[in-house]
Amino acid sequence: MPPRINIPPVTRILLIALLGQSILSAAIRYRQWTANANIVIPYLTLVPQLSIIYPWTFITSTFVESNVFTLGIAAVTIYHGGRYLERAWSSAELAKFVAIVSLVPNFLTLCVMVLCFTLTRNENWTLTVIAGTIPVQIAFLVAFSQLVPAHTVTLFRGVISLRVPRFPLIYIGAVFLLSLTPLLTRAALWLAIFGFLTSWTYLRFYKTVFPDLDSAQDASLRGDASETFAFAEFFPGPVKPFVAAIADQIFLVMVAMRLCTPFTPADASRNDSRIQRTAPGGARAEAERRRAIALRALDQRLHAATSNQPAQKPTQTNRPTGPTVQSQPQPATQTAMTSSPGPMLGETKFEPDHDDAKS
Numbered sequence: 001m002p003p004r005i006n007i008p009p010v011t012r013i014l015l016i017a018l019l020g021q022s023i024l025s026a027a028i029r030y031r032q033w034t035a036n037a038n039i040v041i042p043y044l045t046l047v048p049q050l051s052i053i054y055p056w057t058f059i060t061s062t063f064v065e066s067n068v069f070t071l072g073i074a075a076v077t078i079y080h081g082g083r084y085l086e087r088a089w090s091s092a093e094l095a096k097f098v099a100i101v102s103l104v105p106n107f108l109t110l111c112v113m114v115l116c117f118t119l120t121r122n123e124n125w126t127l128t129v130i131a132g133t134i135p136v137q138i139a140f141l142v143a144f145s146q147l148v149p150a151h152t153v154t155l156f157r158g159v160i161s162l163r164v165p166r167f168p169l170i171y172i173g174a175v176f177l178l179s180l181t182p183l184l185t186r187a188a189l190w191l192a193i194f195g196f197l198t199s200w201t202y203l204r205f206y207k208t209v210f211p212d213l214d215s216a217q218d219a220s221l222r223g224d225a226s227e228t229f230a231f232a233e234f235f236p237g238p239v240k241p242f243v244a245a246i247a248d249q250i251f252l253v254m255v256a257m258r259l260c261t262p263f264t265p266a267d268a269s270r271n272d273s274r275i276q277r278t279a280p281g282g283a284r285a286e287a288e289r290r291r292a293i294a295l296r297a298l299d300q301r302l303h304a305a306t307s308n309q310p311a312q313k314p315t316q317t318n319r320p321t322g323p324t325v326q327s328q329p330q331p332a333t334q335t336a337m338t339s340s341p342g343p344m345l346g347e348t349k350f351e352p353d354h355d356d357a358k359s
Contacts, residue, residue, distance in 0.1 A: 135195025
């Protein structure tokens with residue numbers, strides 16, 4: 001019997017939407033194809049000049065890929081990344097996250113296209129197709145950087161070793177290079193940049209954090225104040241101080257505009273203690289911990305039961321051990337060997353003494 005592939009519900013819906021809309025877009029473009037025509041589908045993909053009357057395209061355009069290469073990458077990313085995040089968070093949290101990283105980057109990219117048209121009066125800017133899963137893909141990389149910041153990916157038998165927070169910038173560089181080819185449009189780079197900023201801002205300041213079983217943490221805690229998820233951590237070491245200084249100034253402006261609230265020292269200490277508790281070396285490993293919540297709760301109960309059992313056994317067995325060992329050493333040894341596994345380890349301490357006495 002072939003193994004059953006278990007796909008969580010939200011991930012399944014995203015895959016169906018991606019494949020269905022991409023195939024539909026390909027079929028429409030195939031029927032309308034001519035040698036010199038630049039075919040756009042304003043009711044399925046986001047086109048600044050034509051899609052204003054189709055507001056749903058701010059969502060649907062994210063799950064439309066125009067070629068087999070990008071479609072394959074998108075399907076693999078959503079399948080693996082969606083399953084991981086949906087099990088680490090929840091179906092509702094993943095759906096909310098995908099909706100935010102789809103709407104905001106698409107809207108901001110549309111604003112950039114309109115601004116470029118205003119400055120250049122080139123109509124090609126407003127006819128640029130804004131579509132693809134680029135903001136979702138880079139948002140998944142940012143989420144992985146939050147969940148496993150100290151995880152290292154080794155490639156080519158150790159020749160290349162990169163920490164997970166380095167991948168978003170590498171992804172932006174790859175999108176920039178591909179945007180120079182027919183595979184991606186000129187809007188792709190802006191989608192990657194805005195997807196990176198939107199996902200980090202949401203996870204840093206707004207996402208609801210699940211309560212920790214090991215502490216009396218408030219369930220309404222929002223954001224992630226840990227230093228491992230600071231904006232400068234995504235950049236190489238030499239430029240971190242400069243990026244941190246700029247990010248601090250932008251943060252102060254956002255606080256002044258009441259777009260976000262500053263973190264208190266208690267928030268920072270709570271996040272740091274959670275990081276130290278979840279994995280060694282300061283790694284947060286939040287996704288693995290939450291997937292194993294049920295197993296760890298059961299382990300705690302079993303540990304509590306086994307720790308109480310040895311505490312009760314010595315009170316019953318230690319009373320006759322003194323006279324029994326002196327008067328009848330052989331029966332005492334047999335009693336120790338037939339007792340429960342917990343106290344048996346303690347009774348074996350007397351066996352070398354019996355052997356010496358016999359010799």
